[in-house]
Amino acid sequence: xxxxxxxxxGAFIVEPDLIEDERGFFARTWCQHEFDxxxxxxxxxxxxxxxxxxxxxxxxxxxxxxxxxxxxLVRCTTGSVYDVxxxxxxxxxxxxxxxxxxxxxxxxxxxxxPEGFAHGFLTLADHSEVLYQMSEFYxxxxxxxxxxxxxxxxxxxxxxxxxxxxxxxxxxxxxxxFKSA
Numbered sequence: 001x002x003x004x005x006x007x008x009x010g011a012f013i014v015e016p017d018l019i020e021d022e023r024g025f026f027a028r029t030w031c032q033h034e035f036d037x038x039x040x041x042x043x044x045x046x047x048x049x050x051x052x053x054x055x056x057x058x059x060x061x062x063x064x065x066x067x068x069x070x071x072x073l074v075r076c077t078t079g080s081v082y083d084v085x086x087x088x089x090x091x092x093x094x095x096x097x098x099x100x101x102x103x104x105x106x107x108x109x110x111x112x113x114p115e116g117f118a119h120g121f122l123t124l125a126d127h128s129e130v131l132y133q134m135s136e137f138y139x140x141x142x143x144x145x146x147x148x149x150x151x152x153x154x155x156x157x158x159x160x161x162x163x164x165x166x167x168x169x170x171x172x173x174x175x176x177x178f179k180s181a
Contacts, residue, residue, distance in 0.1 A: 001028055003038050003112075008087045008094045010114035012040065013101065014073065029075070029110065030133070040112055041071040044133040049077070052123045052130075057167040058157075060120010061086060061175070062145045069115035070136035076103035079128025081121040082158050086146065088178070089116040096178065098155050103130075118146055122157055122166070145175040152179060 002015040016027030028034075035042035050059060061084070064070045074083060084100040102124065103109055113119050121130060148155065148168070 001031065001034055003034075006099050008085065008097060008099050008117070009092065010040075011085060011087075011099065011117065012038065012112040014110040014112055016108050027108070029108075030073070035112075041115065041135045043135050044073065046134040046137055048132045048134065050130045050132070052079075052081075052128045053126065054167055055123055055126050055128075056165070057123040057128075058120065058148055058172065059169070060084065060145065060172060061118040061148055062120060062143065062172075063088060063116075063118040064136060064139060065142045065144055068136050068139040068142040070134050071115050072113040072119060072135070073110055073133040074103065074113060074119065074121075075108075075110040075131045076105055077129045077131050078105050079123065079125040080104040081123050081128050081130060083111050083121045083130075084119070084155055084157075085111065085113050086118040086153055086155075086178075087116070088118055088146075092116075096153055098153055100155065100157075120145075120148060120172075124158065145172065146178045147175045148172065150177040152177060 004013040018025040032042040086098045087094045
């Protein structure tokens with residue numbers, strides 16, 4: 001696997017290192033030893049999938065509060081999503097900065113999201129599915145989020161979110177701006 005740290009310290013793009021031949025390819029997408037070597041939380045205890053019927057579905061921006069903060073490894077297994085993370089660690093140099101990238105079935109990238117980050121995505125294609133590996137069990141009393149279009153964070157979403165009505169749950173639509181969360 002190829003680990004590329006992004007501008008938000010502790011977050012990585014994880015790219016499979018393809019071994020190709022006439023049959024296709026083989027690649028490792030997870031290895032506890034390699035994650036440990038990069039200082040990443042490798043204690044994944046739960047896997048989840050999110051299937052989204054329609055292009056323009058927005059999920060997020062979610063996080064789990066301490067002491068149940070969670071790291072995530074996020075990969076698109078069908079379709080295409082614009083995946084976004086926000087650094088919510090007050091002691092971080094990139095506090096309230098965001099990062100987004102396209103995860104697709106064809107680019108096979110994954111995004112490692114450290115503890116203390118909010119995460120969400122916008123589907124760019126119908127029938128998109130996202131696989132999450134989680135380092136913490138879901139704790140509903142510690143689940144939280146920030147508004148996907150909080151002006152103090154100013155995420156620049158792909159044009160689809162501006163030109164069409166996005167599909168969003170009532171819970172996600174009612175999250176407050178971070179300063180009030």
